Structure formats: structure tokens, C-alpha cells
Amino acid sequence: MSQKNSDNKHEVGINNKKMVGKQSIAFENPPYIIAAASIAGKKEGEGPLGNLFDQVVEDSMFGQDNWEAAESELMKMTAQRALMKAELKNTDIRYLVGGDLLGQLIATSFGIAELNIPLFGVYGACSTMGEAMSLGAILVDGAYAKKVIAITSSHFAGAEKQFRFPLDYGNQRPYSASWTVTGSGAVILSDQKSQKKKEGEPDIVITGVTTGKIVDYGIKDSMNMGAAMAPAAFETIKQNFEDFNIKPDYYDKIITGDLGYVGKDILIDLLNEKNYDISKRHMDCGIEIYDQETQDTHAGGSGCGCSAITFCSYVLKQLKEGIWKRVLFVPTGALLSQVSFNEGNTVPGIAHGVMVEAR
Amino acid sequence: MEKQKSKISDVVREKNTTVRNQYYNQYVKQVTPTFSTVKNCVMAYIIGGAICVIGQGLTSFFLSRTGDMELSKAYTTLCLIFLSILSTGLGFYQKLAKYGGAGTLVPITGFANSVAAPAVEYKKEGQVFGIGCKVFTIAGPVILYGIFTSWVLGLIYYILKQIGIV
Numbered sequence A: 001m002s003q004k005n006s007d008n009k010h011e012v013g014i015n016n017k018k019m020v021g022k023q024s025i026a027f028e029n030p031p032y033i034i035a036a037a038s039i040a041g042k043k044e045g046e047g048p049l050g051n052l053f054d055q056v057v058e059d060s061m062f063g064q065d066n067w068e069a070a071e072s073e074l075m076k077m078t079a080q081r082a083l084m085k086a087e088l089k090n091t092d093i094r095y096l097v098g099g100d101l102l103g104q105l106i107a108t109s110f111g112i113a114e115l116n117i118p119l120f121g122v123y124g125a126c127s128t129m130g131e132a133m134s135l136g137a138i139l140v141d142g143a144y145a146k147k148v149i150a151i152t153s154s155h156f157a158g159a160e161k162q163f164r165f166p167l168d169y170g171n172q173r174p175y176s177a178s179w180t181v182t183g184s185g186a187v188i189l190s191d192q193k194s195q196k197k198k199e200g201e202p203d204i205v206i207t208g209v210t211t212g213k214i215v216d217y218g219i220k221d222s223m224n225m226g227a228a229m230a231p232a233a234f235e236t237i238k239q240n241f242e243d244f245n246i247k248p249d250y251y252d253k254i255i256t257g258d259l260g261y262v263g264k265d266i267l268i269d270l271l272n273e274k275n276y277d278i279s280k281r282h283m284d285c286g287i288e289i290y291d292q293e294t295q296d297t298h299a300g301g302s303g304c305g306c307s308a309i310t311f312c313s314y315v316l317k318q319l320k321e322g323i324w325k326r327v328l329f330v331p332t333g334a335l336l337s338q339v340s341f342n343e344g345n346t347v348p349g350i351a352h353g354v355m356v357e358a359r
Numbered sequence B: 001m002e003k004q005k006s007k008i009s010d011v012v013r014e015k016n017t018t019v020r021n022q023y024y025n026q027y028v029k030q031v032t033p034t035f036s037t038v039k040n041c042v043m044a045y046i047i048g049g050a051i052c053v054i055g056q057g058l059t060s061f062f063l064s065r066t067g068d069m070e071l072s073k074a075y076t077t078l079c080l081i082f083l084s085i086l087s088t089g090l091g092f093y094q095k096l097a098k099y100g101g102a103g104t105l106v107p108i109t110g111f112a113n114s115v116a117a118p119a120v121e122y123k124k125e126g127q128v129f130g131i132g133c134k135v136f137t138i139a140g141p142v143i144l145y146g147i148f149t150s151w152v153l154g155l156i157y158y159i160l161k162q163i164g165i166v
Helices: A007-015 A067-085 A103-115 A128-141 A156-163 A225-244 A260-273 A304-320 A338-342 B002-013 B017-031 B037-066 B069-089 B092-100 B108-125 B127-134 B140-162
Strands: A024-026 A032-041 A055-057 A095-099 A119-121 A147-154 A183-190 A204-210 A253-256 A282-284 A326-330 A332-334 A349-351 A353-358
Touching: A024 A128, A024 A225, A032 A067, A032 A204, A032 A304, A055 A067, A067 A103, A067 A147, A067 A156, A067 A183, A095 A103, A095 A128, A103 A119, A103 A147, A128 A147, A128 A183, A128 A204, A128 A304, A128 A326, A128 A353, A147 A156, A147 A304, A183 A304, A204 A225, A204 A304, A225 A260, A225 A326, A225 A332, A225 A349, A225 A353, A225 B017, A253 A260, A253 A304, A260 A282, A260 B002, A260 B017, A304 A326, A304 A353, B002 B017, B037 B069, B037 B092, B069 B092, B069 B108, B092 B108, B108 B127
Parallel strands: A032 A055, A095 A119, A095 A147, A253 A282, A253 A326
Antiparallel strands: A024 A204, A032 A183, A147 A183, A204 A353, A326 A353, A332 A349
16 A cells, blocks of 8 residues: 655655744654544444444443543543543543534533643634644653643534534534534653553654635535535645655555535546546545444534544554554634624635644 | 445545535435435325325314314414423423425424423423523524514514504
8 A cells, every 4th residue: 555666755855944834844853643542433433443442431421421521531531531541640641632612612621621631622613633643743752741632522413413413403414414423532752762662563653734714715605514625635645745746656555524415526626637646545524434324324423523533443443453544634713603604604614734743 | 326435536646625525525425325306296295295184184173162263273283282291201202303304304394303202301400400491502592583583573563653654
């Protein structure tokens, strides 16, 4: 799968300074991903990636009284799981960078309160994992922190309630609609190599990031978020190639967050127009996470948890096993609220690129 | 296929944002799968029809017992609303609506569902600010504009009556 040709040249180019091109950073001391945790809901557990998650929780209420508390509990469980896997305590973590989809980030603030870790709450809709990992990596590379947790979550019912209709309301979901993933993923970034990794397992590092701009191609249909976000993914991926002067074959996989079936085709078409063919190495977390045939999820999965749990389970596993060497992880977000939608605004998108490498 | 390809290249090449967005929206429309209207209509006919058959069955039953048509209609409405709310609470109505579409939306059961579903969802936010404020989030427009339309029609009727047309 990996194409090796003139890659060494790029690596030298990447490492000579931190600011690269217009929108990218190449880390001088690439932060290590020393641990990751992914906890998912029942439906995600029944999907193709089900057996890769650290834990699948059947109870969609997570033992709580309401959806919001359920998501907070889910996020707390995930953060604790990541700490446990890294054999660290909460006091070992300098910062937590996290976010979710609920208004005013209540899943994050109520979820991680108990952990007592200094927090940067971030919102990038479903692109939040990319944003959290980018900022976390910047903190670690800049020596502002030795260890940082980047975490996001989403919950199907909480998101439906906030952005669409009450769960039991009878309506038809269009084919372009996606299904919000119930799940939370966390990575622990560190300036030191993992002490715990198995013999022969590579180190996983974040070598660089490309931060996305808000991209608006005038889509107004909030039920077609793939189409709204595809241009943002296109711009970020294209900028990543240009900033680092690389071609798609630099990566073994280019992994978008939750474009779904509609958005995936659009992204590939858009990049083709710029003479970048990513069709063979593209993967979308929203497509991977559910079985479209049997799980009735229409365009695929979405939500902050979608890219987060896919990255923390499947993507990291492929990197650890050496199946992929380099990936560009590009979570994508649709920046809308019910108010902006009702007021007739478009649905702008954003996408954050994170370059991850096994070495 | 030729047409689609030219569209996406138009999107990428277009410098004027407004025009580009128009091209993009057209292109997206082409590549987004949609429901088959015929299939939707057939399903709505079958499921909506089935709900109406149940209603007719209830009316006939009550009529045979009471002999009073008005009373039987009222009982039927009550029963249908009860069944809709019960199946909403049990999470069944949503599943039916997935296939039934307008067939589950148009009968009175659809209206009952649109009131019961927010009641279930927002109960956690309290009796006043939860259920009280949000129970009509979906049905509200129907109630408001239903009453408003009746008022307008009433007014027209009154005027026509005064000038002796009706």
C-alpha cells in the first residue's frame, strides 16, 4: 500500500522550520500519541469496527437520567480509560483539549469536571477531534505541556434533540442525512515515547497539521452535511499538499471525518479537478463506522465521536501494525445551529488536517 | 455523466463566489440520492389508508353500540389519539413513520405524535420549562396558523353575510 519514491526529500523540507506554507505547521519535536481510548454505543458496537473499540456500552443512557448527562459520563469514561491505558494519573496531564456538539459544550464541561485537569474547550462541530489534536500537539511541541489529552464525544440522541427533532417524532430521514455516532475518543499526546508499547511496535507521532478555514459553497440543506463539508475537506487537503509540496501518494491513507457517501464522491471529484487523485487512498470514518446495508444509517455516521472513535481504534491499529505508515486525518465539521438554519443561513464547513506517522 | 463532470469543473474554475455556489448547489443536487416519489406515495397510501381503516372500524363499532354518529366520531378520535400517543411512547410510531411518511403525518395520529414526542423528550427539563414550554415546538405552527386561518375565514364569512351574498 505504501508508495516510497522521493519521500525523503519532503521530510527534510518538513523539519527545517515550524511554519509551513500558508496554513500548516511541521512540528520540530513531533508529539507522540502514547495512548488512545474509544468507547462507543450499541449501534456502533454492532458496526464493522465494533470489536476494535475499548468498550461498547449497551445502555444508551450510560446509567444517567438524561442524554446530556449520558454524553458527559461517556466522555469521562473515555478520558479515564485513556489514562488507565497509559498508566497515568489525571495529575500527570497538563491540559485537556476537548469538545462536543452540545450547546456551550456541556458534555465536556460536566464530563471532565471531576478529572481536575486544566481545560481548553473547543468547538469545530464534527471536526473537533482534528482541532483538539492540533492544539494539543502545538502545546506539546511548544513545550507548554508534557502530556495533553485531546478528547471529543457525541451522542445520537443528544444531537438529534439539539439539531433536529425529538427522538420519537415520526419523520423520514433523507438519504443524504447522516447518523450521529454515540461515542467518545481520546488520545494522550506526550513529548516522550510510550514506555508501554509492545516489542517492535512503531511510535506514533503527529508530524504536522494543516488548519482549515471556514469554507462556504452555499449549501443550505442541513440534511446534506456531506455536501456542505466536502469543499472544506477539499480546501484543507489541497492546502496540505501545497504547503508541504507533496502529492497524495505521500500518504497511505487520507481519512476524512464524516463526509459520508455523498460527500466522499464530491471530495474526490473536487480534488480530481486539481489533478489530485485520492480515490485509491481515501477513507471516510462516517462510511467505515456503520454497515450501510444492515444498519439503515443512510449517508453514514457523523458527529465529533465519529472520527474520534474511528481514529482511536481502527486508524491507530493500522498504524501500529505497520499496515499504514503515514496518514492525513481530516475531521470535517458543518458549522450550523438551529438558529442560523432558521434564519436562512448557509451551512459552512471546516476541516482540520492532522498528519500522523508511524516510525 | 458528461454533464456532471463539466459541472464540478465549473465549480472549481468559477471565480465569482455567488455563481460558484449556484453551480455547486446544482452539482450537489445531481449527486445526492433522493427518495422515489412513487414509492413514497404508495407507502403513504397503504399505511395512511390502514390508519384510516382502523378509524372507520372504530366508528362503525361505536355506531353499532351507541347509534349516535357524532358521539362515535368523537370516540374514534379519542381512540386514535390514544393509540398514537401510546405507540409514540413505546417508540413504535417513529418506525412506522419511516415507511409511512405523509401517511402517518396527515391523520390525527400524526398530530398526536408531534405533541407526544416533545413531551417525552423534554420531560427531563422540568414540567414548566421542559414540557410546558416545548410541548408544541412541532405542533405549534399548526395550532397557531390553524386558528388564525379560521379567524380570517370567519371574518370573510361575516362580511359576506352582512352584504347579503351568503
